[in-house]
Amino acid sequence: MKRRLFLKSAMAGSAVATAVGAGLLTPTMVFANSADFKAVSDAAGASSAGAGKGSFKFKAPKIAENGAVVPMTVDASKMDGVTNISFFVVNNSTPLAASFNLSGAATGYVSTRIKMGKTSPVEALVTAGGTTTKVAQEVKVTIGGCGG
Numbered sequence: 230m231k232r233r234l235f236l237k238s239a240m241a242g243s244a245v246a247t248a249v250g251a252g253l254l255t256p257t258m259v260f261a262n263s264a265d266f267k268a269v270s271d272a273a274g275a276s277s278a279g280a281g282k283g284s285f286k287f288k289a290p291k292i293a294e295n296g297a298v299v300p301m302t303v304d305a306s307k308m309d310g311v312t313n314i315s316f317f318v319v320n321n322s323t324p325l326a327a328s329f330n331l332s333g334a335a336t337g338y339v340s341t342r343i344k345m346g347k348t349s350p351v352e353a354l355v356t357a358g359g360t361t362t363k364v365a366q367e368v369k370v371t372i373g374g375c376g377g
Contacts, residue, residue, distance in 0.1 A: 284308075285337070287353040287364040296345040296370040301327075303339050305355045311337030313356040320349035345370050 285305035293299040305311050314337065315328040326343040337355065345351075345368060352365045 285353075285355050285362065285364065287366060289351055289353075289366050289368055291367070292369045292371060293345060294371055296347070298342045299345050299351075299368060299370070300340070300342050301351065301353070302341075303337070303353050303355060305337030305357065308337055308355065308357040311335070311355060311357045313354070314339045315354045316341070316343055317352040317354065318343065318345050318349050319352065321346050326351075 285303060285308055288302040288304075290299065301316055303314050303316075305314065311331055313328065313330055316326045317324045318326050321344075326345075327339075327341050329339050329341075331337065337357065343351075348367070348369045350365050351368050352363055354361055354363050356362075
C-alpha cells in the first residue's frame with residue numbers, strides 16, 4: 230500500500246514541477262501580502278468606479294454570517310472588452326480570493342463565493358479595454374452568525 234502512495238505522490242510532484250517549469254503555474258500574486266497588492270494595484274492605475282462609461286456593479290453582503298462562504302457578484306456587462314474580474318480581501322493572509330480571465334464574446338458577469346477569515350474591505354477589480362477599475366466594500370464577518 231505504501232508503494233502506491235509513493236507512486237501517486239511522485240507523479241503529482243512531477244506534474245507540478247513540469248507546470249512550474251513551463252511557466253503555466255506562477256503563484257506570484259496569490260502569495261503576495263496586502264501591502265504588495267496595494268503597490269501593484271496603485272501602480273497599475275486602478276481607479277475607483279463612479280457613474281459613467283467605466284463603471285460596474287459590485288454586490289457583497291455588509292454582514293456575512295459565515296466567513297467560509299461569502300457571496301460576491303460583479304456585473305460589468307455594460308462595459309466593453311472585459312478581460313479579467315478579480316476579488317481581493319485585504320485582511321486575508323492571501324489577498325487574492327478569486328480571479329476570472331474572460332475572452333472572446335464572454336459577458337462581464339461573475340457570481341461566486343469566497344472565504345474570508347475576518348472583517349475586511351473587499352475590492353473588486355475589472356479590467357476592460359486595458360484599464361482597471363476598482364470598487365471596494367467593507368464586509369463584516371460575524372462569529373456564529375449573531376451579528377456582533
